Amino acid sequence: MRSYIYYFLLLTAILAACGKDNRVMYKEDPRIYFSKFATNPDSTDYSFGVKPVGLLTDTAYLTFRIMGTAVDKDREIKVTIADSSKAKAGYHYNLGPLVMPANAYEVRVPVYLYRKPGLKDSIVTIDFTIEESKDFKPGYNDKPGLNVYDRLHYKISLNDQLLKPASWDSRLALSFGVYSKTKFNFMIVTTGKTDWNSTIFPGDQNFLIQTVKLSLYNYEQANGPMLDENGVRVVFP
Amino acid sequence: MKANLTIISILAILFSSCYKDKGNYDYAALNKLEIKDKNGVINISIIFGDTLRLSPEITQTTAQNEENLTFEWMVFDNSPASSYALPKTVIATTRNLAVQITEPPFVLSQNYRLTYKVTDKRTGVSSFLFYNLTIINKYAQGWIFLEDKGGAGDFSMLLPNGTVEYNVYSSLNSAAPMSKPVKLEITPFQITDDMSPSSKKIYLLTETDGMEVSYQTMQKKFNYGFLFYAAPQIIKPTRHTWVSTSTSATLSGSLGVVVNDGKVHTNLVGGFPGSKKWGASLLSPAGNLNYITAPFVAGGTTYTAAVYDVLNKRFYSVGNTVLSAFPSTASTVFDMNNVGMDLLYLDSANVVREYNAVFKDETNTPYLLKFKTVSTTGAPNLTLLKTQMNAPDIVNMTAAASSTLTPHIYYGVGNKLYRYETTSNTTFPQFTFPAGETVTKLKFSRQPLGTSQLAAVTWTGTESKVYFFDVSNVGDFTTYTNVYSGFARIVDLGYKVP
Numbered sequence: 143m144r145s146y147i148y149y150f151l152l153l154t155a156i157l158a159a160c161g162k163d164n165r166v167m168y169k170e171d172p173r174i175y176f177s178k179f180a181t182n183p184d185s186t187d188y189s190f191g192v193k194p195v196g197l198l199t200d201t202a203y204l205t206f207r208i209m210g211t212a213v214d215k216d217r218e219i220k221v222t223i224a225d226s227s228k229a230k231a232g233y234h235y236n237l238g239p240l241v242m243p244a245n246a247y248e249v250r251v252p253v254y255l256y257r258k259p260g261l262k263d264s265i266v267t268i269d270f271t272i273e274e275s276k277d278f279k280p281g282y283n284d285k286p287g288l289n290v291y292d293r294l295h296y297k298i299s300l301n302d303q304l305l306k307p308a309s310w311d312s313r314l315a316l317s318f319g320v321y322s323k324t325k326f327n328f329m330i331v332t333t334g335k336t337d338w339n340s341t342i343f344p345g346d347q348n349f350l351i352q353t354v355k356l357s358l359y360n361y362e363q364a365n366g367p368m369l370d371e372n373g374v375r376v377v378f379p
Numbered sequence: 380m381k382a383n384l385t386i387i388s389i390l391a392i393l394f395s396s397c398y399k400d401k402g403n404y405d406y407a408a409l410n411k412l413e414i415k416d417k418n419g420v421i422n423i424s425i426i427f428g429d430t431l432r433l434s435p436e437i438t439q440t441t442a443q444n445e446e447n448l449t450f451e452w453m454v455f456d457n458s459p460a461s462s463y464a465l466p467k468t469v470i471a472t473t474r475n476l477a478v479q480i481t482e483p484p485f486v487l488s489q490n491y492r493l494t495y496k497v498t499d500k501r502t503g504v505s506s507f508l509f510y511n512l513t514i515i516n517k518y519a520q521g522w523i524f525l526e527d528k529g530g531a532g533d534f535s536m537l538l539p540n541g542t543v544e545y546n547v548y549s550s551l552n553s554a555a556p557m558s559k560p561v562k563l564e565i566t567p568f569q570i571t572d573d574m575s576p577s578s579k580k581i582y583l584l585t586e587t588d589g590m591e592v593s594y595q596t597m598q599k600k601f602n603y604g605f606l607f608y609a610a611p612q613i614i615k616p617t618r619h620t621w622v623s624t625s626t627s628a629t630l631s632g633s634l635g636v637v638v639n640d641g642k643v644h645t646n647l648v649g650g651f652p653g654s655k656k657w658g659a660s661l662l663s664p665a666g667n668l669n670y671i672t673a674p675f676v677a678g679g680t681t682y683t684a685a686v687y688d689v690l691n692k693r694f695y696s697v698g699n700t701v702l703s704a705f706p707s708t709a710s711t712v713f714d715m716n717n718v719g720m721d722l723l724y725l726d727s728a729n730v731v732r733e734y735n736a737v738f739k740d741e742t743n744t745p746y747l748l749k750f751k752t753v754s755t756t757g758a759p760n761l762t763l764l765k766t767q768m769n770a771p772d773i774v775n776m777t778a779a780a781s782s783t784l785t786p787h788i789y790y791g792v793g794n795k796l797y798r799y800e801t802t803s804n805t806t807f808p809q810f811t812f813p814a815g816e817t818v819t820k821l822k823f824s825r826q827p828l829g830t831s832q833l834a835a836v837t838w839t840g841t842e843s844k845v846y847f848f849d850v851s852n853v854g855d856f857t858t859y860t861n862v863y864s865g866f867a868r869i870v871d872l873g874y875k876v877p
Contacts, residue, residue, distance in 0.1 A: 317700075343653025348645070349608045351700040352659035359662055 170210050174219055174272060175281030175293040177207040177248060190257045190302040192336040198257045202298055203250040204270065208242060209281050217242045219251070220275035229266035229300055234258060242277070253298060261302035270296040304330075307338040314338065317351050319379045322370035332357035354378055410499050411440040412448075412506035424513045424877055425480055427487045433476040435495055435508050442499075445474065449498045452476050454484060457492040457511070458576065485514050488595030518547060518597050519877045522834065524845065525563040525583065526867040532557030532585055535866055536875075537845070543863055547597060548583075555599040558585040562674070563871040566621045570632040572648050572655040575600065581875070582619040589616045594875075607644070607657045615640040622678030634683045636697055641671035643686060647699050663688070664695065664704045675725035677734045679752020682761070685715075687722045687736075694718065694750075705761065712762035713748055720746060723774065724788075726781035728801070733763065735781045735788055735801060739774045747788075747801060770799045770806045780821035784831050785854035791818025796835060798854060809856070812837050816844065823850075824874050835859075836869045843869040 186202045193200065206219055219240040229235055238252035253268070260266075272280045272294045283292040291297060307314060310321050318329065330336055333353050342350065355378050361368055368376040417436045425431050437445065452471040468484040470476075476495075485491065493510040522537040535545045548557060562584040571577040579594045589603035604610030606619075618638040623630040635646030635657060642660035663670045670688040676697075677685040682705075684697035694715045695702040705715040720738035728735045728749060736748045749764035772792045779790040786801040794812040799805075812818065812835075820836035833848040833856070843866040846859040 344649070344651050345647055345653050345655040346608075348647055348699045349656070349658040352645075352661060353609075355662055355666075355700070356659045356668075359667060 171279050172213075172217070172277060173209040173281040174206050174242065174278040175209070175283075176270075176272065176296045177205040177293075186296075186298045187305075187308065187339055188255060188298060188300050189305055189336075190255075190261060190300075191304040192330050200255050200257075202253045202255055204253060204296055205248065205250050206242065207248045207281075208246075208278070212245045212247050215244050217244075217277035218275045219249075219278060220273045221270045222273050224269035224271055227267055227269045228264075229268045229298075234261075234266055234300060235268055235298075255298075255300055257302055261300060263303070265299055265301040265303075265305075267300070268298045270298075309339055317347065317379070318354065319377060320374075322372060322374065322376065324368065324370035325376045328358070328361075328368065328376065329354050351378070408441055409502055409504065410442050410447075412497055412499060412504070413438045414495065414497055414506050414508040416508065416510075421509070422511045422513075424515050424519065426519070427480055427485065427514050427516050430477055430479045431512070433495070433510070435475075437497060439499075447500045448474075449500060450474050451494075451496040451498075452478070453494045453496065454491045454512070456484075456486075456489055458490040461489070480514060485512075487514050487516055488593065489514055515595060515877065516597070518544070518875075519595075520875060522845070523547075523563060523565070523581075523873050523875055524836075524843070524866055524869045525560050525871045526843070527560055527870050528867040530559045532560035532583065533867070534560075534563070534583075537863060541861070543865070545865065548592075551597050552592075552599050555590070557583060557590075558588055560585050560870050562617060562619070563873050564619045565873040565875055566632065567876060568621075568623060568630040568632060570621055570635075570648060571650075572632075572635075572646070573653075574606075574655070579876075580621065584616040584619055587614055589614070589619060608654075609659065611639050611642075611644070611660070613640045617641075617674035618676055620676055622676065622684045624678075624680045624683055626680060634697070634699070636676045636684050636686070638672045638674055638676070638686070642668060643672055643695075643697060643702060645697060645699055658700075661697070661700065661702050663691075663702050670695075670702075673722050673725070675722065675736075677725065677727075677750075677752055679732050681754045682752045685734075685750075685752055687718075687725065689722060692717070692719050692721070706759060708759040709754065709761040711760045713765040715750065715761060718748065723776065724779040724781075724790075726779075727783050728781060729783055729786050737768070737773065737779065737788065743774050745770055745773045747804075749801070764801075766804055768799065769804050770797065773797075773799065773806075778818045778821040778836070780823040780833060782823050782831075782833075782850070782854055783825045784823075784850065784852070787854040789821055789823070789833055791821060791835065793817055794837070796821075800854075810835075810848070810858070812846070815839060819843070820869060820872060822872050822874075834872060836872060838868060842866060845869070845872070 188202055190197065219242055221240060234256055236254045240251060242249050274280060280294050283294045285292050304323050304327055306321050333350050335350065358376065358378060370376050414435050414437050450472055451469055453467050453469045455467045456465045470478050491512040493512050495508040496505050498505040517538065518536055520539055523534050525534045533546055534548045535543060536547050537543050560583060564582040566580040568579065569577045570580050581592045581594055583590050583592060590599050591601040591606060592598060593600045603614060616637060616639045621632040621635050624633040625631055632648055637644040637657050644657040644660060646655055646657040648655045660668060662668060671690040673687040673689050675687060682696045685694050686697055687694050694705060696705055709715055718738065720740045723737045723739060725734060725736040732753045733749060733751045738746045738748055740746065745768040747764065747766050747768050750761045751763060754761055773790055776790040776792050779788060781788045788799045788801065790797050790799065794814060794816050795808060796810040796818060798807045798809040816837035816839050818835055819838045822834045824832045824834065831850045833850050835846045837844045842864055844862055844864040847861045848856040849860050850856050
């Protein structure tokens with residue numbers, strides 16, 4: 143009887159090594175952030191002023207990206223609008239469904255913008271902040287590149303005016319000279335380009351410069367010099 | 380007692396695993412394989428439809444025969460624009476390869492990676508040899524003759540084996556007939572414009588249109604207007620070329636220069652993202668369009684490109700977005716900004732980045748002006764020579780070609796071919812074609828490693844002929860080496876390299 147006990151103890155000791163370990167896997171919380179790249183800047187500066195007069199509504203987009211893996215069900219995204227926002231929900235804008243679709247890593251949520259009379263003389267903003275929802279915690283909050291806002295915040299500024307692009311003095315002035323509203327409007331009309339804040343690649347930039355120069359030459363041939371709102375002749379260097 | 384013995388036995392078994400392995404085994408040397416191509420060829424251009432034959436050398440360290448080896452030849456599409464997920468195809472399992480290049484899996488103009496895998500069945504160890512294949516057609520290399528067939532365009536080719544293929548364009552592009560042709564443009568270096576994979580370029584210009592054709596297949600690729608961001612309102616192209624600012628032996632395109640309806644358009648290429656197309660007309664330094672550009676473009680490094688305005692009789696420096704005057708310090712021998720004469724001909728001289736320009740003044744007196752497009756801050760002058768030419772009848776020339784080998788300009792008047800020497804300002808009657816033939820086009824083809832050639836096109840009244848002269852290293856020749864006939868009126872010609 144004793145020998146059987148020995149056998150049992152020994153076999154138990156030997157077979158103990160045959161147990162299967164549970165694999166220890168890292169499992170992170172599902173998180174979400176605003177995807178921001180050079181072609182998807184941190185803040186949308188939208189102006190109805192560079193659009194056709196008849197355009198009364200347009201759409202901007204918030205691009206959300208998840209951390210972790212996609213799952214097979216729709217998940218809720220939560221954002222709050224900061225008190226600093228001057229835009230009125232339902233009047234200046236409406237937000238599309240805040241849902242990360244099943245099996246998706248990224249979603250573009252539409253923000254419907256409305257052209258309202260007050261935008262002629264004021265700029266309103268919509269300041270978004272990602273909050274924790276039942277499906278996502280806020281993602282990481284670094285500031286990619288030269289962005290002012292981190293990846294948990296996004297700002298849409300809305301107006302109906304011809305505003306000087308933020309990058310004019312630092313980037314556009316070299317190619318297009320001194321800013322004036324008249325000049326900028328002429329540039330938009332002749333090139334059809336309305337977004338002058340995002341990156342312009344060299345080939346496209348050359349074409350824009352060539353086009354405005356040629357268009358101004360043709361304008362002057364027909365109408366004489368073009369004067370801006372300050373009475374200064376519009377020229378391109 | 381029995382239990383103790385059992386325990387001791389089990390412990391002995393358990394402790395046996397603690398025995399130190401001395402590692403003193405007998406090792407058998409593995410058979411190592413080495414494969415190489417006996418011709419050392421890795422990059423192969425092969426004509427679609429031909430049979431590819433390869434017999435690599437295999438050496439083995441222990442075996443003497445190949446009975447225990449298995450072989451596999453596998454290809455996949457390795458073209459720059461192709462997906463990485465394209466299938467791999469085993470095209471043979473034989474010792475040597477002999478396979479016809481046809482569809483599938485091969486497609487004309489695509490690049491393929493060919494892998495030769497040899498496996499030793501006894502060890503399972505494989506060795507590999509890789510080839511890069513480019514599938515070309517028989518028009519990969521040769522002279523192209525752009526022909527005007529009563530107002531319709533076509534081209535023929537003279538292949539390296541001396542055979543002439545007539546009606547090449549029309550046979551390959553029956554659905555895209557060409558209108559009256561004016562100019563053939565072949566770019567001898569790669570252009571990366573992101574409109575299609577990097578490649579050398581061929582443009583065919585007609586009186587009111589043009590196109591890009593595929594360098595590989597010679598089939599129409601893009602309509603002329605598509606080459607521009609916004610198609611010009613008037614399309615009358617006379618030049619559509621690329622210049623390179625490279626200073627290394629291998630050139631690559633830097634700036635595209637178009638002369639359309641007398642106006643200059645540019646296309647900047649380089650290692651930056653975004654689209655690359657030709658833009659709007661450039662304004663003159665005076666900020667207007669009151670200029671007409673001659674169909675000549677001189678490329679350079681300090682100055683990327685120079686063109687001549689036949690209206691204001693002066694040169695311009697071509698920039699990305701504007702035409703500029705040359706600085707006053709660039710002109711000492713003559714004034715680049717005020718030449719004041721009519722340009723007859725301009726082309727590369729026998730020194731890199733130097734150009735020969737033949738002018739005539741208001742009295743019909745010919746002048747040779749030489750200039751360069753390279754300068755330094757300390758030596759800003761570009762002008763090299765201005766001399767009245769001792770060149771009979773050159774103001775009435777019907778064709779000219781500047782040698783890039785020797786200091787000569789060959790020019791044709793009627794059925795006579797002359798050789799003008801730029802250094803001595805003398806002219807030598809080089810050759811006389813049969814009566815009734817008129818020289819209509821000349822082209823110099825420099826062959827750094829072989830015999831350079833001068834191609835002369837004549838028009839008999841009913842057909843064009845092409846004569847080839849082997850040019851000696853002093854620019855001389857006595858008679859032609861070959862003549863080809865049966866062409867419609869040749870308006871331009873060029874040599875296409877693979």
